[in-house]
């Protein structure tokens with residue numbers, strides 16, 4: 001039985017940055033890990049694992065300054081179906097913006113859940129520029145912090161960490177704007193089309 005249950009709560013879990021962050025964590029972890037892509041169908045399966053592990057690690061993206069709704073629903077499920085033994089809850093949260101502090105509210109939300117429901121809080125890693133950093137020469141910065149958080153959990157010496165790309169805000173905004181314009185182009189969509197609200201339409205007018 002694995003000692004750490006890792007729950008990837010990204011709504012695009014199978015293709016997510018969170019999946020890569022979770023994999024890096026597993027590679028560095030001295031403790032054995034079990035990995036789950038969170039879905040509405042596996043709440044019970046994950047909850048049953050929690051009785052048999054010592055640590056729960058949530059890995060997820062920031063969505064609208066908050067935890068993703070799928071994670072919120074899982075927390076509600078845990079409130080209704082609490083494990084008999086509460087694991088220590090640690091967090092790796094990543095956001096698109098440069099500032100890692102954008103993740104503060106999401107971390108507070110999880111800490112509130114833990115304090116109301118008697119889960120001990122472990123380590124926290126807040127990642128800024130989480131969509132981009134792994135594809136840049138700064139990837140080593142985030143890998144280094146994930147290694148630290150993995151060791152902190154195995155040694156039970158919990159830490160609060162953060163990282164982001166060491167760029168000026170202007171440089172980051174310019175680079176990310178170009179990235180999304182090119183992404184749109186490769187999907188046959190112009191910048192002007194992306195600036196409309198008609199994101200769900202097949203043909204944007």
Ligand SMILES: Cc1cc2nc3c(=O)[nH]c(=O)nc-3n(C[C@H](O)[C@H](O)[C@H](O)COP(=O)(O)O)c2cc1C
Nearest residue numbers: 010016017018061062063064065095096097130131
């Ligand atoms: C619907 C939606 C809402 C988002 N909201 C925020 C936000 O409020 N702040 C932010 O910095 N990034 C935001 N992002 C960016 C994601 O946090 C970022 O792309 C992250 O790397 C996605 O991680 P994932 O691949 O693990 O899902 C949002 C992305 C989406 C799709």
